Amino acid sequence: MRSSNFLLSTLKETPADAEIVSHQLMLRAGMISKLAAGIYTWMPLGLRVLRKVEKIVREEMDAAGAQEVLMPATQPAELWEESGRWGKFGPLLLSFTDRHDRSFCFGPTHEEVITDMVRRNVRSYRQLPASFYQIQTKFRDETRPRFGVMRAREFLMKDAYSFHLDDESLAATYERMRQAYCAIFDRTGLTYRMVEADSGAIGGAASHEFHVLADSGEDAIAYSDASDYAANVEKATTQLVTAEPAVATEAMQRVATPGQHSVEEVAKFLKLPLQQVLKTLLVKGTDTPVVAILLRADHELNEVKVEKLEQVASPFEFANDAEIKAAAGCGAGSIGPLGLDVPIVADHAALAMANFACGANSDGEHLSGVNWSRDLPLVNGQDVRNVVAGDPSPDGEGILSIVRGIEVGHIFQLGDTYSRAMNATCLDENGKDRVLTMGCYGIGVSRVVAAAIEQHWDDRGILWPQALAPFDVAIVPINLQRSEQVREVAEKLYAELTAAGLDVLFDDRKERPGVMFADMDLIGIPQRLVIGERGLAEGNVEYKLRSADQSEDIALAEAVAKVTEQLSK
RNA sequence: CGGGGCGUGGCGCAGUCUGGUAGCGCACUUGACUGGGGGUCAAGUGGUCAGAGGUUCAAAUCCUCUCGUCCCGACCA
Numbered sequence: 136m137r138s139s140n141f142l143l144s145t146l147k148e149t150p151a152d153a154e155i156v157s158h159q160l161m162l163r164a165g166m167i168s169k170l171a172a173g174i175y176t177w178m179p180l181g182l183r184v185l186r187k188v189e190k191i192v193r194e195e196m197d198a199a200g201a202q203e204v205l206m207p208a209t210q211p212a213e214l215w216e217e218s219g220r221w222g223k224f225g226p227l228l229l230s231f232t233d234r235h236d237r238s239f240c241f242g243p244t245h246e247e248v249i250t251d252m253v254r255r256n257v258r259s260y261r262q263l264p265a266s267f268y269q270i271q272t273k274f275r276d277e278t279r280p281r282f283g284v285m286r287a288r289e290f291l292m293k294d295a296y297s298f299h300l301d302d303e304s305l306a307a308t309y310e311r312m313r314q315a316y317c318a319i320f321d322r323t324g325l326t327y328r329m330v331e332a333d334s335g336a337i338g339g340a341a342s343h344e345f346h347v348l349a350d351s352g353e354d355a356i357a358y359s360d361a362s363d364y365a366a367n368v369e370k371a372t373t374q375l376v377t378a379e380p381a382v383a384t385e386a387m388q389r390v391a392t393p394g395q396h397s398v399e400e401v402a403k404f405l406k407l408p409l410q411q412v413l414k415t416l417l418v419k420g421t422d423t424p425v426v427a428i429l430l431r432a433d434h435e436l437n438e439v440k441v442e443k444l445e446q447v448a449s450p451f452e453f454a455n456d457a458e459i460k461a462a463a464g465c466g467a468g469s470i471g472p473l474g475l476d477v478p479i480v481a482d483h484a485a486l487a488m489a490n491f492a493c494g495a496n497s498d499g500e501h502l503s504g505v506n507w508s509r510d511l512p513l514v515n516g517q518d519v520r521n522v523v524a525g526d527p528s529p530d531g532e533g534i535l536s537i538v539r540g541i542e543v544g545h546i547f548q549l550g551d552t553y554s555r556a557m558n559a560t561c562l563d564e565n566g567k568d569r570v571l572t573m574g575c576y577g578i579g580v581s582r583v584v585a586a587a588i589e590q591h592w593d594d595r596g597i598l599w600p601q602a603l604a605p606f607d608v609a610i611v612p613i614n615l616q617r618s619e620q621v622r623e624v625a626e627k628l629y630a631e632l633t634a635a636g637l638d639v640l641f642d643d644r645k646e647r648p649g650v651m652f653a654d655m656d657l658i659g660i661p662q663r664l665v666i667g668e669r670g671l672a673e674g675n676v677e678y679k680l681r682s683a684d685q686s687e688d689i690a691l692a693e694a695v696a697k698v699t700e701q702l703s704k
Numbered sequence: 705c706g707g708g709g710c711g712u713g714g715c716g717c718a719g720u721c722u723g724g725u726a727g728c729g730c731a732c733u734u735g736a737c738u739g740g741g742g743g744u745c746a747a748g749u750g751g752u753c754a755g756a757g758g759u760u761c762a763a764a765u766c767c768u769c770u771c772g773u774c775c776c777g778a779c780c781a
Contacts, residue, residue, distance in 0.1 A: 144714095145742095146714090146715060146716095146730090146731085147715080147716090147730060147731080147742065148715055148716045148717095148729095148730065148731095149715090149716080150715065150716080151710090151715090151716070151717090151774085152710090152773070152774050152775095153774095154774080154775075162715095169773095171772090171773095172772080172773065172774090225779095226705090226779090227779085227780070243781090244781065246781085275780080277779085277780065278705070278778080278779055278780080279774095279775090279776095279777090279778090279779080279780095281774085281775085286780095342781090450779095545781065547781070549781095575781075577781070595741095611740095613739080613740055614739065614740090617739085646742095647738085647739065647740090647741090647742080647743070648739070648740045648741065649739095649740075649741040649742050649743080650741085650742050650743095651740095651741090651742095652740080652741045652742085653741065653742045654742085656741090665740075667740065669740075677740090
């Protein structure tokens with residue numbers, strides 16, 4: 136590709152509304168162009184990268200035995216009413232009506248459509264198991280799209296669905312997909328981690344997420360330094376404390392804590408470490424207005440875990456000030472478990488505390504020297520907190536660390552949630568109708584592009600991993616317009632590299648060298664050949680890796696070999 | 705959906721408080737010089753100041769409403 140015939144729409148300055156580095160660089164490099172909030176055009180440069188991701192995904196999906204399909208982006212409401220999700224998906228669904236006043240939505244996902252396709256076309260167990268995938272544009276009307284294509288409303292996704300007669304078959308395909316996902320992310324060249332995930336509202340048995348590790352990631356991942364254990368913090372557990380609490384050595388007393396509300400303030404005021412303070416949170420309950428959750432003050436409530444408790448209302452919601460006042464008779468800063476007449480849930484770690492401080496259910500007062508059994512009845516321990524760095528790994532091997540990750544893939548064993556609701560059945564060996572069981576497997580293709588940049592950039596621009604780069608190599612001629620020799624050599628190299636099957640960007644614009652260098656660095660092409668009269672006099676061209684600090688002079692005759700060799704690494 | 709910010713040429717911004725000829729840098733066009741890390745000089749192109757309504761002799765500026773957009777939170781296979 137000649138740059139004179141390729142839209143290089145680079146910017147020197149960072150657009151003001153781009154917050155994270157991938158968004159900034161995608162705009163500056165001219166990869167994407169915003170049309171509306173969360174809706175972007177992929178310009179020629181960006182599309183090249185998107186296609187590289189697609190290619191890897193497609194090849195590995197095919198290798199895993201999945202069949203490619205292309206489903207409609209427009210889906211009839213009836214299908215969603217059948218699965219019960221028309222109302223449930225709510226405002227996330229972009230819906231509209233046609234001229235006959237029939238309701239449709241722009242598909243945010245395709246369980247309904249694929250299940251419908253399968254129930255119409257798959258009739259015998261002999262056709263199972265079967266997996267189908269597509270790479271297609273989805274639309275989710277997020278209330279707050281942000282970070283460019285990282286969390287866009289319209290985005291490109293690979294979604295795959297598998298159908299089975301029984302759970303064993305599902306588990307086998309799930310495992311095969313898991314391996315395919317590892318192969319895909321290995322090939323992208325990104326640093327990633329597979330983690331156990333919460334399967335969310337969608338339910339189902341097993342679920343794993345694939346995260347590209349980056350500080351800007353929206354998810355927190357806990358992993359063991361000594362074993363394979365890794366889980367989304369939403370789900371991560373630690374070894375539960377089962378030891379008896381330490382011996383009560385202090386007498387309980389009521390202390391005045393005027394104006395001290397947060398646990399940090401109370402701990403500081405009472406000159407106690409945070410670990411000696413008990414935090415009492417009131418949340419909405421199922422059968423009672425509120426439920427009290429007890430945590431060690433340095434721990435954080437895990438809403439996903441709490442919501443699964445019977446006593447706790449789903450969806451999870453904190454009690455409001457009026458409800459707190461009604462239940463505890465004080466403000467949120469002074470709640471404590473003693474004398475509190477609501478169901479109490481205590482985190483394991485909270486039960487291990489001794490001689491601790493907590494609220495006295497009276498504004499401006501706390502209790503200190505409190506102990507379980509002696510001062511308040513022991514309750515059953517629950518796991519309701521987020522793990523923190525330093526917690527022991529739940530498998531007993533090593534301790535947990537926490538890193539940030541960008542969720543780029545998610546695989547589920549769905550079970551029969553959709554197939555049952557939509558009556559997707561198949562005849563088994565005995566000629567009996569059986570409800571199918573399903574798996575689903577997603578990859579945020581456009582998000583992978585942004586995630587790659589989050590992980591690979593420097594102050595000059597993007598540093599594409601080889602497998603995702605829009606071009607393999609850039610040819611930068613110095614004085615192309617004036618030097619016949621430079622032109623000849625550059626053209627020849629361009630022809631040879633192209634003939635070798637490489638994606639070559641030949642910068643034949645009438646630009647100064649500095650401009651070309653800056654642009655090539657910004658758009659992140661991994662290899663660069665500079666052709667100038669100065670080097671040619673010695674029979675050399677200049678070779679530089681985008682990731683390297685220094686360039687090197689190499690013989691012109693070796694240039695093609697040098698570039699292709701690097702590519703095969 | 706709650707709270708906050710911002711809408712002035714393609715991008716980044718000043719001007720708004722205190723109403724009076726719409727500006728700066730970058731980009732873009734042309735020419736000259738230049739020619740290995742976003743060069744210099746000169747001459748240019750491009751804006752109904754988000755939109756509507758109002759106040760006023762006069763509105764980018766003051767008032768009202770609407771829209772867009774970004775951030776925080778909530779939400780989110």
